[in-house]
Amino acid sequence: MGGPMPGELAQGSLAHLVMTTGEPVVIEDMEAETRFTPSAVITDQGVHSGACVPLRGSRDETGILAAFDRVTRAFSPDDVHFLQTMANVIVMAVDRHGKDEEIRHLALHDSLTTLPNRVLLADRLERAIQAFRRSGRAAALLLMDLDGFKEINDTLGHHVGDVVLTRIGARLTEVVRQTDTVARLGGDEFAIVLTDVETGEAERVAVKLLGAVEEPLEVDGMGLRVRASVGIALVPDHGMETSTLLRCADVAMYRAKQLGTGPATYDADFDHHDVRRLALVAELREALETDELVCHYQPIIDLRGRVLTGVEALVRWRHPVLGLIGPDNFVPLAEQTGLIKPLTWWVLRSALSQVRQWEEENHHLAVSVNISARVLHDAELVDRVAQLLRETGVAGEQLELEITESGMMANPGAALETVTRLAALGVRLAIDDFGTGYSSLAYLQRLPVHDLKVDRSFVADMADNSTDASIVRSVIELGHSLGLRVTAIGVENEPTLDLLSELGCDAIQGYLVGVPALPGEVGRAAGAEAAGF
Incomplete structure (x- = not known):
């Protein structure tokens, strides 16, 4: 041999x-x-x-x-x-x-662009920090957000959006050196780690990156112009920890977006005195105490019976000035400011109260609620869930809590204890965004989990991408071998639906079978066959 x-x-x-x-x-x-x-x-x-x-x-x-x-x-x-x-x-x-x-x-790596993902970025950034400790070579973290990308997705479709993201990622890689790292953090957000930088070099590279992004793009015969905002955090000037540098770069990027004059480097002054950010925090705190928050519910369809069996609760903010705000625009703020706990309690109470109301209308539906890593590891979670189940009179089996792989692995021992106590209440547990984290099979077998939710990043293109299809097939087979139900998230077209049916997926969720809706609309659809089949 x-x-x-x-x-x-x-x-x-x-x-x-x-x-x-x-x-x-x-x-x-x-x-x-x-x-x-x-x-x-x-x-x-x-x-x-x-x-x-x-x-x-x-x-x-x-x-x-x-x-x-x-x-x-x-x-x-x-x-x-x-x-x-x-x-x-x-x-x-x-x-x-x-x-x-x-x-x-x-x-x-990111499945769409093949760039390093958030996990690998954190590793590269930590290496850059350690290199500074050893040799004094400075580094920089650049955070980039594409301006107006949501409009491209909403107007031209996710296919065009995916092409734009892939090409932008390739352009960014061409600008930097091989020793640097370009990563996609998710959505339309990219990050770049620059190693061994001189004074002012990060700003110069940021300008080149913006120039590369703003070059005209042609997709399916359409000419597109994309713009971006870049925030810069420097090692060691702005921190010596990954989390600190990410936060500083995020603050700087927000500042760059406000100014619209090019890249912005972190400055403690506009971090501590960001009036709009502070005002939004105060308004969110007030919204929790008034009637400004509302839950919309996205249907979960059983693929065998082709019927509506459950919903996922998705919170919205009816802001008196800004209108209806989606969770992506205020849940991260709640995470950063400690408001995530009261926000989670509000969503749980609202969702369980709605399940009780549907029961009284003879609609038997379960509800899923997302639980962040911070709340999962909060000592109050189990007692609070037990209290809300008692107050609303809802059986534990009608509540499913969605937890992420990364959230569990932050403290596996504590997570196992918490989910075991929740399961004792009858609460169903689902691993959200399965396939993007690091939970081992041995650890997964110990968890009292009922449902695996396949991450939308694998589902979206699986009809055209054999790698994504193979991953989804593997997750379905793994879930079934462990006796778990498997739900695919982000189903948006018939070919994807047909392939999931062929692979034996148990349930689906996505715009093809139902958009997030108000409780009354869901109630009218409950028990009926899902439209579109």
Whole structure:
């Protein structure tokens, strides 16, 4: 075994014969052999007899495994069988290594753009920080957000949006050095780690990045212009921890978006005196105490019965001035300011009260509520859920709490204890965005989980992307092997629906079968077959 020597894979060689036929070859007398021409390696070693079997990999013929003897001898069928068994073991090891490398790559890279993801970015940023500690070489973190990208998605569709993101990612990579890192954090947000930077270099690179983004784009015959905002945080000036640098770069990016005059570098003055941000925090706190928040509910459709069996509660803010605000625009603010706990309690109470009302109308629906990592690890969570179930009279089985892989892995032991106590209340548990985190199979088997939710980043393009389809298939098979229900998120077209049905997915959620709606609209649809089937 090993790399082939010159001529070993040439037509007429022993290796070529074995790999072409895919069958074992036994040589009793090398000098009398007419099926192939022995290579120089064989003749130089004085080989007289041997047996050779193919290494059949999962994708193609990987190579050959041979046993030779310098004397003439007969290799028995048992000898060949043993050799083939050894070859199979070797192939399994090679395949496993290749799959492990593929899984590792998928875990550390964005599936759409193939750029490093948030996890790998954090690792690269930490390395840059450590490099400064060792050698004093400064670094910079740049955070970029595409301005108006939502309008491209909403107007031209997600396909066009995906093309834009992929091309922007490629352009950013062309601007920076190979020692730098360009990552996609999700949505339309990118991050760049610059290593070994001189004074003013981060600002100069940021200007080049903006120029690359703003070059005209043509997608499906349409000319598009994209603009971006960039915030800069410097090592060591603005922090020596990954979380601190990300926060500072985010603050700077928000400032750049406000000014609209190019990249902005973090400045503590506009961090502490960001009047609009402080005002929004105060208004959110007030909204929790008044009647400004409302829950919309997105249907969850059972694929076998093709009926509505549950909903996911999604909070909206009816701002008196800004109008209806989606969760992406204020939930992160709640996370950063400690308001996520009262916001979660509000959503739980509202959702459970609505389930009770639907019950009184003879609509039997379960409701799913997202729980952030901070709330999952809060000592008050279990008691608060138990209290709300008692107050609303809703059975625990009608509440499903969605927790993320990353949220669990922040403190696996504490998370296991919390979800075990929640399960004792009858509450169903789902792992949200499954496939994007690092939970091990052994850890997953210990969790009292009922549902796996396949991340929309894998579902969205699975009808056209064989890699995404393979990942979704694997998640479905894994879930079913553990006795779990599998729900696909982000189903937006018929080909995706058909493929999920073919793969045996249990339930779906997405714009194809239902947009988030007010309780009255959901109630009217409850129990009926989902439109569009």
